[in-house]
Amino acid sequence: MTDPLTSSATPESAAAGCPVHPGAVPLGGLEYQQHPDRLYRKLRQEHGSVAPVLLDGGIPAWLVLGYSEMHFVTSHDELFARDSRRWNAWDSIPADWPLLPFVGYQPSVLFTEGAEHHRRAGVISDALEGVDQFELEARCRQIADVLIDRFVGSGVADLKGDFAHPLAMRAAVQMCGMPVSGTDTDELVDDLRMSLDAAEGEDPVAAYGRVGARIQQLVKDRRARPAADVTSRMLTDAAGLSDEEIVQDLISVIAAAQQPTANWIGNTLRLLLTDDRFALDLSGGRLSVGEALNEVLWLDTPTQNFIGRWAVRDTQLGGRQIREGDCLVLGLAAANTDPQIWPEGPVGAAANSAHLSFSNGEHRCPYPAPLLADVIARTAIDALLERLPDIVLTVEPDELTWRPSVWMRGLTSLPVQFTPAPLSSS
Numbered sequence: 001m002t003d004p005l006t007s008s009a010t011p012e013s014a015a016a017g018c019p020v021h022p023g024a025v026p027l028g029g030l031e032y033q034q035h036p037d038r039l040y041r042k043l044r045q046e047h048g049s050v051a052p053v054l055l056d057g058g059i060p061a062w063l064v065l066g067y068s069e070m071h072f073v074t075s076h077d078e079l080f081a082r083d084s085r086r087w088n089a090w091d092s093i094p095a096d097w098p099l100l101p102f103v104g105y106q107p108s109v110l111f112t113e114g115a116e117h118h119r120r121a122g123v124i125s126d127a128l129e130g131v132d133q134f135e136l137e138a139r140c141r142q143i144a145d146v147l148i149d150r151f152v153g154s155g156v157a158d159l160k161g162d163f164a165h166p167l168a169m170r171a172a173v174q175m176c177g178m179p180v181s182g183t184d185t186d187e188l189v190d191d192l193r194m195s196l197d198a199a200e201g202e203d204p205v206a207a208y209g210r211v212g213a214r215i216q217q218l219v220k221d222r223r224a225r226p227a228a229d230v231t232s233r234m235l236t237d238a239a240g241l242s243d244e245e246i247v248q249d250l251i252s253v254i255a256a257a258q259q260p261t262a263n264w265i266g267n268t269l270r271l272l273l274t275d276d277r278f279a280l281d282l283s284g285g286r287l288s289v290g291e292a293l294n295e296v297l298w299l300d301t302p303t304q305n306f307i308g309r310w311a312v313r314d315t316q317l318g319g320r321q322i323r324e325g326d327c328l329v330l331g332l333a334a335a336n337t338d339p340q341i342w343p344e345g346p347v348g349a350a351a352n353s354a355h356l357s358f359s360n361g362e363h364r365c366p367y368p369a370p371l372l373a374d375v376i377a378r379t380a381i382d383a384l385l386e387r388l389p390d391i392v393l394t395v396e397p398d399e400l401t402w403r404p405s406v407w408m409r410g411l412t413s414l415p416v417q418f419t420p421a422p423l424s425s426s
């Protein structure tokens, strides 16, 4: 493995003091969307393990592509920190920049640093640790049955829109204290979907406002009548977070939980339905659902890029000169497939869990969130395959398309057919 601070694959990289230089490559586009691995290969060849890229609107940033460089960045928050107000490019960011909702500073756990982050993230971890995994599994099965009942009689479904997304959303809000079903939960789930991924004619800002109001109400209700849920545990934690802090962090938890878990389910179902090593497994094959889930984290990880970190002072990374306030995008998918760690290709990825899909360091996906995501995803897939054992795609595998997002890797839809079956008895 290389030294993350000084190693460089290209001699010209040492001269590239600023990301705005002729070699910077736009991060995105149709080709990227369908074959991100090709762009990573090209970037590695041309720039090494830290490449200058252009975000939406031609805004410069560094993409960290190397496994060892990613490890270094995420382990050294004294050098690469999380508060986006450190950015040296704010003067060139337009008010309607599409990434503003993700990058603009908010007073939530996501953007805090040091002792303050420790306090906020500790409360979240403690509250998540109180989730009973057997109960979560039972609730997810209940949610899966409700969703499957909606399409089981028709013989067709879109497993992304009809199953993976609503299931992950309902599982996340239920952990926080919303009922499994009912009008309040339905409306919150719909507003969350709209605020994260608005369809034409929908107003994401208004939807986000309603999400905030509903979470505020939940916090108020649990302050008056605590229950056995994440919200109540956050409210009673000895760290004594204010209601405003808890509202902010609950929204972060729900948003952070929902999209990646939904795409993890969707990407794994795709693998199960398109790859012979797994397809056989639906009727007793060689590799298990657990191995498919793990392989997806290596090769089609849901959070493919994460923005990000900001350099605290001038430094070097991968032979690049990084300036104070430069933005670094964590290229989690690229790092997972770094040829330095897979000299012969990703053989055996299904059985190894040293991937960086949940990131690393202080701001990594907080323990035990990855375990909870695993319970949700595994239960969802098991429930689906048990009830619809002859499920098959209705399109050719190469007709499936990926969503036009640089950040999340997920399919636009996953159309399937199966023999219509009866409603669940629950």
Ligand code: HEM
Binding pocket: 074, 109, 110, 111, 121, 124, 128, 252, 253, 256, 257, 258, 260, 261, 264, 302, 303, 306, 332, 357, 358, 359, 360, 362, 363, 364, 365, 366, 369, 370, 372, 373
């Ligand atoms: C497949 C599922 C998931 C994936 C791939 C995933 C991945 C990630 C990644 C890459 C980060 C960013 C870490 C960084 O800044 O270095 C993150 C942060 C976070 N995740 Fe997850 N996550 C998943 C599920 C969940 C779930 C189920 C929860 C909650 C129940 C959750 C809660 C959070 C929170 C609160 C943060 C912010 C941590 C902080 O800034 O301190 N995630 N996750």
